[in-house]
Amino acid sequence: MQLLVTGATGNLGRSIIEALLNNIPAQNITALVRNEEKIVDIKAKGVTIFEGDYDNVPSLESAMEHVDTVLLISAGDQGNRIQQHKNVIDTAKKLGVKNIAYTSRAMQHRETLAHQLMEEHFLTEDYIKKSGLSYTIFRNTLYMDVIPLFIGKKVFETGIFQPAGDGKVAFALRKEMGEAIANVLSHEDCKNKTYKFTNNETYSFYDIAKALTTLSGKEVNYHPVAVSTFQERMRPTGIPEPMLQKIVEFNTDIKNGQEDEITNELENKLGRKPTTLKDGLKTLFEF
Secondary structure: OOEEEOOOOOHHHHHHHHHHOOOOOHHHEEEEEOOHHHHHHHHOOOOEEEEOOOOOHHHHHHHHOOOOEEEEEOOOOOOOHHHHHHHHHHHHHHOOOOEEEEEEEOOOOHHHOOOHHHHHHHHHHHHHHHHOOEEEEEEEOOEHHHHHHHHOOOHHHHOEEEOOOOOEEOOEOHHHHHHHHHHHHHHOOOOOEEEEEOOOOOEEHHHHHHHHHHHHOOOOOEEEOOHHHHHHHHHHHOOOHHHHHHHHHHHHHHHOOOOOOOOOHHHHHHOOOOOOHHHHHHHHOOO
């Protein structure tokens, strides 16, 4: 098997490649990166590196020569993400790649999403299924790693203010989802299967506040606020309006139960239980 990992310099891509190197020879792994200088350590281990991006079709063609399987790591939202994904899928089909895998998102109800960028994951899944390529889709839960970004650096002074109500999320560590993805790609054929990688429990911002209180010894409280109150509180920080709107949409989906599905598939593919919220926060906040 010859496997191409796109978006390999991102946090998820790097985690996947590092886990792949524990399972398969480095010469069986190819990585597509925007900047080769950011991945010199991976290249030194024997992974083949191609510079390019999802908008540069010739670079995609070069990277996919002699490749059996392409892992498409979803693009960021700075460009035309759907077209970028289509470029990867179309190039794979054109060059005779047999299999494609895709990192999607574990959302409950496509029809009622507040965060419309999440719909682009479903549109990409649709396009993959129509391509005729054998596929594996990884629907990943919201990264536990984003919690510090959500709650801010002053959480131990101010507490947590989010418009998420009592909503819960099956947060899991990005590195563990990367490891699980690598295990599937290393040991299983693409058989038109969709995995949902979530933690074994769901957690609310009340649970996050409680865990941080226990870990820090400082009282941390969660204040579920209205969207308008949250926006008024955040605007003086200088946060760009599009970013603020994105955070609101994430929280709205959490409040509406979009992120609270639990499966045992992450545990099964890791071969152990995923890291709990408390243990994950201990690492993320360096207690």
